[in-house]
Structures are given as structure tokens and as C-alpha cells.
Amino acid sequence: MKYQGCTKQLTVSRPIYSEDLFKEEYEKVQRHHKTMLDHLKAYFSCSKQKAKSVALTLLPIASWLPAYRFKEWIVQDMISGVSTGLVSVLQGLGFALLASVPAGYGLYAAFYPILIYFFFGTSKHISVGPFPVLSLMVGAVVNNLVPTSINATDVTLNERRVTVASSVTFLVGIFQLGLGILQVGFIVIYLSQTLVSGFTCAAAVNVLISQLKFILGISIDSPSGPLSNIWVLRDIFTQLHKTNIADLVTSIIIMIVVFVVKELNDRYKAKLPVPIPIEVIMIGHSICLCGNILISNVSSSFGIRYQAPVAPDFEVLKNSVMDAFSMAIVGFAIAFSVAKVYSIKHDYVIDGNQELIAFGLSNMFCGSFKGFAASTSLSRSAVQESTGGKTQLAGLISALMSMIVILWIGFLLYPLQKSVLASLIVINLKGMLMQLREVPYLYRKDKPDCVVWIVSFIASVLLGLDIGLAVALGIELITVLFRTQYPRCEVLANIEGTEIYKDKKDYACVFEQEGVKIFRCPSPIFFANIDFFREKLTAAVGFNPLRILRKRNKALRKLKKLLKKGELQVTSRGLVLANAVVLSESEDDLNPEELDKPVNCKDFPVEINWNDDLPANIQVPRIYLHSIVLDFSSVSFLDISALKGLKALLSHIEIQFYSPGYIIEKLEQCSFFDNEIKSSIFFLTIHDAMLHIQETHPQTTRVCWRSKVCKSKP
Numbered sequence: 019m020k021y022q023g024c025t026k027q028l029t030v031s032r033p034i035y036s037e038d039l040f041k042e043e044y045e046k047v048q049r050h051h052k053t054m055l056d057h058l059k060a061y062f063s064c065s066k067q068k069a070k071s072v073a074l075t076l077l078p079i080a081s082w083l084p085a086y087r088f089k090e091w092i093v094q095d096m097i098s099g100v101s102t103g104l105v106s107v108l109q110g111l112g113f114a115l116l117a118s119v120p121a122g123y124g125l126y127a128a129f130y131p132i133l134i135y136f137f138f139g140t141s142k143h144i145s146v147g148p149f150p151v152l153s154l155m156v157g158a159v160v161n162n163l164v165p166t167s168i169n170a171t172d173v174t175l176n177e178r179r180v181t182v183a184s185s186v187t188f189l190v191g192i193f194q195l196g197l198g199i200l201q202v203g204f205i206v207i208y209l210s211q212t213l214v215s216g217f218t219c220a221a222a223v224n225v226l227i228s229q230l231k232f233i234l235g236i237s238i239d240s241p242s243g244p245l246s247n248i249w250v251l252r253d254i255f256t257q258l259h260k261t262n263i264a265d266l267v268t269s270i271i272i273m274i275v276v277f278v279v280k281e282l283n284d285r286y287k288a289k290l291p292v293p294i295p296i297e298v299i300m301i302g303h304s305i306c307l308c309g310n311i312l313i314s315n316v317s318s319s320f321g322i323r324y325q326a327p328v329a330p331d332f333e334v335l336k337n338s339v340m341d342a343f344s345m346a347i348v349g350f351a352i353a354f355s356v357a358k359v360y361s362i363k364h365d366y367v368i369d370g371n372q373e374l375i376a377f378g379l380s381n382m383f384c385g386s387f388k389g390f391a392a393s394t395s396l397s398r399s400a401v402q403e404s405t406g407g408k409t410q411l412a413g414l415i416s417a418l419m420s421m422i423v424i425l426w427i428g429f430l431l432y433p434l435q436k437s438v439l440a441s442l443i444v445i446n447l448k449g450m451l452m453q454l455r456e457v458p459y460l461y462r463k464d465k466p467d468c469v470v471w472i473v474s475f476i477a478s479v480l481l482g483l484d485i486g487l488a489v490a491l492g493i494e495l496i497t498v499l500f501r502t503q504y505p506r507c508e509v510l511a512n513i514e515g516t517e518i519y520k521d522k523k524d525y526a527c528v529f530e531q532e533g534v535k536i537f538r539c540p541s542p543i544f545f546a547n548i549d550f551f552r553e554k555l556t557a558a559v560g561f562n563p564l565r566i567l568r569k570r571n572k573a574l575r576k577l578k579k580l581l582k583k584g585e586l587q588v589t590s591r592g593l594v595l596a597n598a599v600v601l602s603e604s605e606d607d608l609n610p611e612e613l614d615k616p617v618n619c620k621d622f623p624v625e626i627n628w629n630d631d632l633p634a635n636i637q638v639p640r641i642y643l644h645s646i647v648l649d650f651s652s653v654s655f656l657d658i659s660a661l662k663g664l665k666a667l668l669s670h671i672e673i674q675f676y677s678p679g680y681i682i683e684k685l686e687q688c689s690f691f692d693n694e695i696k697s698s699i700f701f702l703t704i705h706d707a708m709l710h711i712q713e714t715h716p717q718t719t720r721v722c723w724r725s726k727v728c729k730s731k732p
Contacts, residue, residue: 034709037682037700075372079137082409091408098407099415101292105398106147106416107423108297109446112439115232116153116225117390118160118240119183120176121439124148126389129420131380132413138376140368141357142409145398145416146380150443150450151221152349152391154228155483159186159341162242163334180388185334186342187392188385193346195378203370209351212460212467213490215453216474218352220486222450223247223479225443230254232440233269235262244481265437272300272441280445292405297442304438327386344484349381349393350374356394360403397446466497505541507554510649510704517705519649533642534711535559536704538649545659552667559643563667566639568613570628573636578622580634588623595633616694645711649704656681661688668695 033039052060074081106128114124127148135146164178197205227247231238231254238253279296287293335342354373361368377393384392402412460468473493478486510519511528519536522528537558543551556562577593580586587594619626626632629640656664682700691697701707 034706034713035702036698036706036710037702038698040702075369076375077137078140078369078372079410082142086409086411091411094406095408095412096415097292098402098405098412100419101295101405102145102398102402102407102412103416103419104295104298105401106145107420108301108439108442109395109398110148110420112443112446113148113150113153114390115436115439115443116150116157116228117148117183118157119180119390121436123180123183123388123390125420125424126387127384127392129417129424130384130387130389131377131392132410132417134380134383135376136410136414136417138372138379139410140372140376141361142366143360143364143399143403143407144353144357144394145402145413146353146377146394147392147398148390149349149352149393149395150225150447151218151352151483152345152393154221154225155341155345155348156183156186156390157228157240158242158246158482158484159183159338161240163337165239181328181331182334182338183390184328184385184388185330186338186345186385187381187390188330189335189338189342190346190349190391191378191381191383191385193343193378194350194374194381197346197350198371198374198376198378201371203354203372203374205347206351206354206370208491208494209347210467210470210494211355212456212471213474213494214351214355215456216471217348217478217483217487217490218450219453220475220478221483222447223475224483225447226451227251229440229444232436233266233444234258235265235437236260242482244485246482247479262437265435268304268435269437269441269444272304272438273445276300276442276445277448280448287404293401300442301438304435328388330385341484344487345391346378348483348487349391350377353377353394356396356399360399396449466501470494470497499546502541502544503547504550505539505547507551507558508538508540509558510536510538510647512708517703519704531708531711533644533715534647534708535643535645536647536649536708538652540652542654542656543660543664544655544657548660548663551660552663555646555648555667559646561639561641561643566641567617569638570617571613571615573628573632573638574617574619574622574626576634576636577626577632581623586633592624592630593633644715647704647707647711650681651704653681656684658688661685661690665690665695 033043035043107125110124110126110128111121112124113127114121117124131146139146160179160182163182164175197203224247227250228240230250234254236254236257238250238257241249276296279294283290283293283296350373354368354370357368357373381391384390402416407413457468457471460471470490470493474486474490477489480486481489508521509523511522511525511530512519513525514527514529520528521538522530535558537555539551539554541547577586580595581588585595628638629642632638682697685691686697701710
């Protein structure tokens with residue numbers, strides 16, 4: 019390392035290394051690559067240490083509870099648990115409306131899942147319980163299997179709806195547990211942040227539309243399936259004259275007050291010990307204003323009481339398989355993304371597979387006690403974390419808050435208007451609806467991601483959340499395929515005075531060596547993009563190697579015919595035509611398959627320079643390119659189709675290819691090298707390849723690209 023003024027300079031002196039030469043000088047460690055059988059043996063092997071590790075993995079509470087700092091954390095966890103519990107109770111009641119079940123059953127969704135997650139979850143800060151997106155997806159299944167148009171009493175209708183919701187929740191848990199056992203927690207990576215953002219924003223719109231009937235106090239059917247939101251809006255507008263003014267005014271007042279107080283909470287959160295529980299305050303005022311609180315047997319009427327476990331309805335399970343699978347993926351994706359945010363912030367590790375197991379068991383347990391699907395809520399998790407929660411003990415305390423309501427004070431909630439809960443749901447959608455602001459940013463920064471967001475949003479609003487999610491996944495996979503199938507290939511040139519090579523279109527003063535092209539493909543090369551790779555390489559070098567090969571084979575065939583007839587003589591000056599001869603096209607009787615074979619001049623008496631004038635007006639395109647460097651440093655893999663295509667390309671014409679690739683082992687395994695294509699054409703770096711070319715072609719010169727705008731350095 020040398021220093022010149024304030025500039026650090028790097029000087030390296032070493033030989034020019036090809037892959038073969040480097041292997042000769044430096045011994046490579048022979049590593050044992052595990053086979054599938056090795057992995058299976060390791061997975062099913064048993065030892066005391068592995069048994070302990072598996073036990074701690076499956077039961078994370080055994081790791082963190084013994085290390086719990088009781089004196090330091092208990093007070094903070096209690097404050098956090100009480101604050102989160104109040105929010106959880108209210109959201110449970112509200113989100114039950116989205117699930118199309120009586121409000122009281124939302125308390126079970128706020129209670130039972132936390133009990134299981136406390137033992138099996140790996141996140142310390144998320145608040146497990148009902149989430150509006152999942153609740154709405156459950157509601158879509160409920161409305162589809164138990165429509166309001168059927169002839170049944172309110173009690174019977176509600177019981178059937180609760181059965182459907184709990185059965186679907188149980189099936190969601192089965193799917194999540196199965197995915198966790200199969201160790202496929204990585205599946206969440208296929209739901210990008212852009213897709214999740216567009217999907218949750220669309221879900222917020224769906225929730226808003228579903229709550230309009232409660233805010234306006236009108237009674238309409240709840241259709242399900244594609245375009246259901248349009249039919250709901252149509253029914254609302256046709257019955258707008260039936261609006262209950264009391265419900266509407268109550269909703270508007272609550273939304274304004276809650277919005278203002280929430281903004282104050284955000285602005286002064288550093289000064290407030292805990293956020294102002296405005297939802298609890300508004301619920302309390304609403305209950306007091308309703309009057310007639312002490313109603314006999316209101317606990318039974320409201321549906322809040324301890325529920326004995328029940329088995330799921332197998333008919334419902336059979337009719338909701340795809341819906342349950344969608345909910346399992348969406349619920350886990352949202353919960354894992356929120357958990358990951360807090361794990362990074364507080365520097366601890368979460369296990370995706372264990373999270374699947376934890377949520378699977380939570381939902382199975384919740385479904386057995388007539389609750390509905392649970393995930394996590396960003397707003398509740400923010401309350402739990404911002405109020406000082408350190409562990410899931412805060413979540414357990416919040417569950418106890420729900421239990422208190424279920425067992426002792428649930429009857430107080432009986433006179434609560436649905437418009438009150440609906441207005442609280444709508445005002446809490448602000449965060450998800452504000453994700454619309456991402457669209458202009460995505461349009462400026464990444465248009466394919468913007469397309470994914472917009473398609474995910476529109477499809478989920480118009481077609482429903484289940485079909486919308488499938489469409490969004492399809493579009494996202496298409497964008498991934500397009501990015502890998504049509505990568506941004508580059509022709510590189512040398513930055514003056516360095517060993518650095520950059521895209522020659524991006525810099526004003528770069529240098530290219532005559533007769534050499536450096537081509538980079540920053541993508542895996544496989545069956546889907548090998549043709550694109552070939553087209554781009556052909557465009558970069560300025561000719562089609564296969565066409566040149568066929569032209570040369572035709573010309574060689576004609577020259578051999580002339581030589582055989584005695585009309586072509588070999589002299590010291592080269593090939594001389596004895597008589598004026600004009601060859602017709604009919605004389606060319608080469609088999610098309612022979613045209614594609616490498617040009618074989620071994621039995622020809624002289625060396626043919628294809629860039630010279632050939633006798634008998636034989637025309638062959640002149641090629642002044644003698645070397646091509648393929649930069650494979652960004653190629654992560656080649657499949658068999660790519661190897662065959664690349665080998666055909668290399669054998670089409672007598673041009674040397676040099677490539678700084680670490681994929682040489684793959685090429686050796688696939689018997690890529692032979693007498694014509696040797697491993698010596700592979701170099702460690704582009705610069706090694708270029709220096710080798712300069713040694714073998716010393717007559718070539720360097721040409722300045724864009725010389726008119728390039729200012730030479732002094």
C-alpha cells in the first residue's frame with residue numbers, strides 16, 4: 019500500500035493466473051460436500067446434546083425464563099401487559115365483527131393464542147391475537163358457508179357462524195404446524211415487503227367497506243367472492259336513506275376524538291409514561307350513555323362465558339382448505355415480518371420454523387375454544403414494546419386482562435353499539451391505509467415493484483383477499499422471472515491506469531483493447547435465458563458466430579473443390595487462381611449438419627487468413643475480433659441447457675474465450691472441457707485474462723472510448 023498525497027494507492031505484483039496455474043501453485047483444500055443422505059442421517063441422529071438443543075428449540079420458554087431479570091423487568095412487563103391488554107380486549111371485540119361472529123368471541127381470540135405462544139414463541143415483543151386482515155378472511159369464509167339469507171334464528175345462525183370460524187381457525191393451525199414441522203419457514207421470503215404492503219392496504223380498504231353498514235346503522239347482506247365489495251357499496255348507496263343518524267353521529271365523534279388523541283400520543287410519546295388509552299375511555303363513555311347496563315342474563319346473551327373445547331366441523335374443513343392455507347401463509351408472513359423488526363431492534367434471534375409451530379398450536383388451541391384466527395397486530399405490538407415490555411410475560415398479563423373480561427365484567431359490554439366498535443376499527447386502519455404513499459416512491463425507484471404493489475392492491479380489493487393474494491404472488495414471480503430471464507448485460511472497458519473494468523456506457527474515459535470484447539451477464543444462466551444471453555453476446559460482438567462458421571465452412575468447401583480440380587494453386591504468395599472461375603451456389607452441396615461443425619483446415623495445404631481477399635470472389639465476412647472475455651463472476655449457476663448452449667457457442671468459431679469464473683468445478687463435473695475447449699481459458703480475474711491476451715497478441719493497441727469527451731490525465 020502506497021500513499022501519494024491524500025490518495026491511497028495499491029500496488030500488487032504477482033504472476034498472471036489462469037485457473038490451472040493457480041491450482042498448480044496453491045493447493046486447494048478438498049472439502050466434503052454433504053449429500054442428501056448425510057443431511058438425513060444428521061437430522062435423525064440422536065444424542066444428549068441434540069436432544070437438549072431440540073427441547074430448547076421447541077420450548078423457547080425454557081431458555082429465557084430462567085434468565086429472567088425479575089427485579090428489573092417485572093414492573094415494566096406488568097405496565098406493558100395491562101396497556102396491551104386493554105387494547106387487545108377492544109380490538110378483539112371489534113375484529114369479531116370482521117369475522118362475522120358475535121363480538122364476545124373476539125375475546126377468546128385475544129386470550130387463548132397468547133397462552134400457547136407464551137410457551138412456544140421466539141419473539142419477545144409481538145402481541146399475539148386477532149388481526150384485521152385475518153379476521154376479514156375468516157369473515158369471508160363464514161359469509162360464504164353461512165350466508166345471512168338462510169332461514170334460521172339469530173341464535174342458530176350465530177352458532178353456525180362460530181362453528182365455521184373456529185373450524186377454519188383449527189385448519190389454519192394445522193397448516194402452520196405442518197409447515198413448521200417440515201421446516202419450510204423460508205416460504206415467507208416469497209411474500210416481499212412490497213406485496214405485503216399492497217395486500218394489507220387492500221385489506222384495510224376491505225375492512226373499511228365492511229364496517230360502513232355498522233357506522234351507518236343499516237342492514238345489508240354480506241356477499242363474498244369476487245367483486246363483493248362492489249355489491250356491498252351498491253347496497254349501501256341504495257339504502258343510504260335508511261341511515262341511523264344516532265349511529266352515524268356517534269361514529270363520527272368517536273373517530274374524531276380517537277384520531278386527535280392518537281396524534282397527541284404520537285407527538286408526545288417521549289413525555290408520556292404510557293399512551294392515553296383513548297379507546298378504553300370512549301368505550302366506557304359509550305357504555306354509560308347507553309344505559310340499562312344491568313340486564314338479566316346478559317352474559318349469555320352477549321356470548322361471553324367460558325367455552326368448553328369442541329371438535330372442528332369436518333364438513334367445514336373440507337370446504338375451506340384453500341382459504342385456510344391462504345390465511346396460514348398471510349398470518350405467518352405478517353407476524354414474522356413484525357417480529358423480525360423488533361428482533362433486529364433489540365438484537366435477538368427469532369426462528370421462522372418455530373414461529374410457525376407456535377402460531378400453529380396457538381390457532382389450533384384457539385379454534386378448539388371457539389375463537390378465530392390469530393396473528394399479530396402492529397399497533398398492539400407497538401404498544402407492548404413502547405410501554406417497556408421485555409418478554410412475553412407482558413403478553414401473558416394482557417391475556418389475563420381478557421380473561422377478567424370473559425369471566426367477570428363481560429356483561430358490561432352488552433349494551434355497546436356495533437357502530438362504536440366499527441368506528442374504532444376504522445380509525446385504527448390509518449397505518450395500513452397510509453401505505454398508499456409508497457406508490458409514488460416505488461414508481462420513482464423501482465417500477466416492477468410498483469407494478470407488484472398496484473396489482474396486489476387492485477386484485478385484493480376487487481377479487482377478494484384469497485384470490486388477490488394468489489394473483490399478487492403470480493405477478494411477483496413473473497417479475498422475478500423477467501429479471502432473471504432478461505438481465506442487464508454489459509460490455510466492459512478498462513478504467514485508465516487501473517485493473518478495474520466498468521460498463522463502457524457509464525464512463526466518459528475508458529479504454530478498449532483492439533480485437534477484444536469483455537461481456538458480463540450478471541445473472542444465473544439457465545434454460546430460460548440462454549437464448550437471450552446468446553442474442554446479447556451476438557449484439558455485443560457485432561456478428562453471429564454460427565453464421566460466420568457456416569460461411570467459412572462453405573468457403574473452405576469451395577476452396578477444396580478448386581484445389582482438387584487444379585483451378586487453384588498454392589504459391590509462395592498464397593492461393594492463386596489458375597483460371598477465371600465463377601462458382602455457382604449449386605456447387606455448394608454441404609450437408610447442413612456439416613456446416614455447424616468447427617472449421618477443419620488441417621488437411622488444407624496453407625493457413626487461411628479469413629480476413630484477406632479469397633480467390634474466385636469467395637466472400638466471407640471479415641472478423642477483426644480475436645478474443646472475447648466472458649465475465650462470469652456474477653453467474654451463480656449454470657444448468658445443463660446453458661452448458662450445452664455455451665459449449666456450442668465456444669465451438670462455433672475460432673475465437674478464444676476467457677472467463678474469470680468460480681463455476682469451473684461445475685463445468686468439470688459436467689465434462690465441459692475436451693480437446694477443443696480447455697480449462698486454460700479460465701482466469702481468476704478479468705485483468706488476468708486481459709494481460710494474457712496482450713501477451714499473446716502484442717500487436718494490438720488500446721483505443722480510448724468516447725475520446726472526444728475524455729480529458730487525459732496530466
